[in-house]
Amino acid sequence: MFGRIGRAAVLRPWLTISAWIVAAVALAVLAPQLKSTGDQADFLPSHYESVQAGQVQERAFPRHEQPAALAVFQRADGGKLTAADQDRVAEITARLQGLGIDHIKRIETNRQAVSPNRQIALASVVATVKDPYDPGLMDSVDKLREQAKPLLKGTDLRLGITGQAASALDSKKASGDTDSMIMSATLVLIVVLLLLIFRSPLIAVLPVLIIGVAFMVATGLIATAADLGGLKADSSISAILIVVLFGVGTDYILFLLFRHREQLRSGQAPKQAMITAVTLVGETIASAAGAVIVAFMALLLSTMGMLRTMGPSLAISVAVALLAGLTLVPAVFSLLGTKAYWPSKSWRKQPKNVLAGRIGTLAAQRPAAVAAVTGGVLLVLAAGVLGFRAEFDTTSSLPQHLESVRAMKDLQRGFPAGETDPTTVYLEKDGGGTLTKAQLDDYGARLAKVDGVGQVSPAVLSGDGRVAQYSVVLDDKPTGEKAIELVSGPLRDAAHQAAPEGSKALVGGTTAVLADIEHAVNHDYKVVFPAAGIAIMLILGLLLRSVVAPVYLMVSVALGFGATLGATVWLFQNSQGKNGLLFTLPVIVYLFVVAIGTDYNILMVARLREEIEQGRTPREAAARAVARCVPTIGAASVILAGTFGVLMLAENSMLQQMGFAVAFGILLSAFVMAMLLVPALTTLLGRRAWWPGHKVAAVPAPAPVHDDERTLV
Structure with missing residues (x-):
């Protein structure tokens, strides 16, 4: 089969190349843009409690607003805020509100938004969008920081903005343009290493062009499949696609070219050498691609949508790389023949490679x-795996000089760390009844007794009186290990057990989402890897x-x-x-x-x-x-x-x-x-x-292998 594929590509090179170019251009023009999301909750299945809590919030409190960021005010000398300082905080907040920055609905503060030790004052930044990873919102937070600087001149105050949107902005800045960095590094590595290996400018450049065409086809197919299937892609999928396509694509091209050069050295004509190379290596490339494809497709067994959508996307890219390796590569190099290796003449003879020969002899x-x-x-x-601990706090990896990191540390001098992103508890009455004030007060008091809970806000009732919402501020950082352990264990247990008869409780919010993601990941380890x-x-x-x-x-x-x-x-x-x-x-x-x-x-x-x-x-x-x-x-x-x-x-x-x-x-x-x-x-x-295959009949032993025959360079 692979011989026939190779023969068709080699004998009809222009037809093969034209088909690939037409497909790449058509998909680049007609395919929709790949969708993406940064909300991890979107990737969890509906049976997880944090997802169910989000559904209750949408139904009972559709207008509920959670601050996307927090402005953290403090004195420059680190002292206590005076009454005049608090007046300036209110004035600066009002002026920032008056700027009318896009994606920011309002910026507000009050006299109660001051820490008990009077060192920190807060202003809430409420966004017009719910997703803290929204690009427009991140740009608005960046603009807000710039607009605040001149307002602080002549005062004794310092201001830093933290919270989810601010952390997302700083994370993006700290990472830089990862896609461009990966693409540039990949291209440079491929070109330089191929030039060193083959000593041919054509072979150094052609694989990059071939994989570039395959990349256009793959991304177009993935975007089309995503659009037709309503598939969401994680924000990192483009960077991963670059690495996968250029990584496996280069592997398959090298597998083929090394074998092609080996056949040339044995005396075969260029076109026949390429057909033979595809025949001999085609099964190996197909098997290698098949192993990668099924490994990626095993991600469909994951409980996390992020991985389930990533699997098919990566599988499509590998399938395209395989098809390009078996058709487009033979077609291009069949047109060039031995000129592809110019000016090197290494394809004419078997050079000595002592190191490779010694490795073979040793094994x-x-x-x-x-x-x-x-x-x-x-x-x-x-053995180091035994000490592995999973870290869910992605902000902990950010450089310490970033504003959101510094502002978070400042906030913790006066408030519980969970102030930036409280956990939300929903208490819902079953049937047609309503929750009484006594039940609500007693339930909130029992939540506040949980060790690790900083404060619990008074209950907010839904319009029909059947659902109550509690904002629970944790002592620890919302994305930290301690907070996740608290929410997944003691807080959820207390919330469920304290629910009055005839009602149920659900715990949601960022920390709850991370707790459910941890459970999902542990499940996936046990299912996806063995499959x-x-x-x-x-x-x-x-x-x-x-x-x-x-x-x-x-x-x-x-x-x-x-x-x-x-x-x-x-x-x-x-x-x-x-x-x-x-x-x-x-x-x-x-x-x-x-x-x-x-x-x-x-x-x-x-x-x-x-x-x-x-x-x-x-x-x-x-x-x-x-x-x-x-x-x-x-x-x-x-x-x-x-x-x-x-x-x-x-x-x-x-x-x-x-x-x-x-x-x-x-x-x-x-x-x-x-x-x-x-x-x-x-x-x-x-x-x-x-065993049980490949029972080779005994034949006379071949002549001893000399060093200059042991290696293909």
Whole structure:
């Protein structure tokens, strides 16, 4: 089948190229814009309590307004606010209100909005939109900060703006233009590394252009599917798509080009060499893409909409990369022939690569020692997973000099940390009755007794008197670990138990959403990972026609996953004293290390199988396969790892964690597992690794492999 695909693309190159260009342009022009949302509550299913609380709020209090930000006033000398200071706070607030800034409904304060120690005064910033991540609202908060500066001149006051919208604005600024950074770094890495590897300007540039066309097609298809299916995409999906497409796309192109050059060196004509390359590598590329696709599609089993929508989007992008690798790449390079490698003439002869040959010899001649050492290293690193703690406070990763961070610390000098984003408790009467004042007062008093609750506001009744709303200010930061534990446990328990007979209570708000997300993520770990592992094992079994090989391959993949996450815990959580690591980090490592990193294992075992089928002994097969695959795997992994490594330059510590984890995991998958552990285990198992398939008849042993035959460069 792959031979026919390759032949069709090579013999009809202009038709193939034209079809891709027409598809890319049509989708770029006609496809809708990809939708996005920053509200994590939108991604939780309806059975979670925080979502149900939000539904009650929409029904019973449709006009309820929650401050999107807080203006924090204090004296410049850190002293207590005087009566004159409070008058100036009211005056500045009124003047800011009078500016009529877009997306800001009103800015208000009063004499009661002063801390008990009289060091902090607050003004609430109420927005016209509910989403604190709304781009227009973030721009308005930025404008509000600028407009406030001249109003403070000549006073003894300082002002800082914090809260959800302000934190979202600062997070965006701190991250910078992540998409552009990733795209630029990816392009530079691909061009420079391909130029160093092939010493050809055409090969350095053409893959970028080819993947660029595939990127246009993929994003157009994803946007169309999202529009037709009403799908929402997380705000980070574009950056992830860039990495996935350019990462796996470059992998598949390198798999094909290295094999094409190998066939040229064997004496085949350029077009026939490309057809042969597609025939030999097509199954490997398809299997690698299939493993990544099913891993991404396993995210459909997630309870979180964020991951469920991400899965199909990433699967579509990989499918497009696969199709481009099997059709567009052969078509383009069939037109160029050997000119694609100009001015280098390395395609004419097999150069010596001593290092790759030595790696192959090591894995083949000392498999037990290699397996023991590499497996031991992975186990030691994986031990760090035992100390993993999930961090849900994304603002804690922001640089400390940002205004929202500093203003939050100032606020905590006078008010409970939860003042910026109170938790909301709804008490609803079942049936047709109404809640009495005695019930409301008693219920509020019982909520206030919960350890960790700073204050509880008087109940606000709905128009029909059946629903009461309580604003609960927590002592701890709303997005912090302590607040999440309080809401998910003691506060919810107390709220449910204290509900009067014939009524029910629901706890909502940001902290409640994060508590439910934590529960959802823990569920997903137990469901998504095993499902993806089983699916990848089935694909490996079909590729290798073996029951044994997929088992030890997945064991090595699991070790790599644990080692990657463990190393990140050692570095960021233990060494740097962080409270925890990004709660989505295990999923990110799963997406990019387990799924994409499996490509390198598949390439290696496919070559091992090919060498065995040619009648070589397991040791000879391992030596040749490793030596032939080292340059391909090394080049592909360095490009992908380097792309993520750029994130370590960001000021945001969570981006640093993501960058290190994925870059380290990819390199671990390539240089430790694919090049050493997997070949060593395959050699130790011998022909049993391929049971029950690939029973090769005994043939005379081939001539010894010399160093200059062991490596493809």
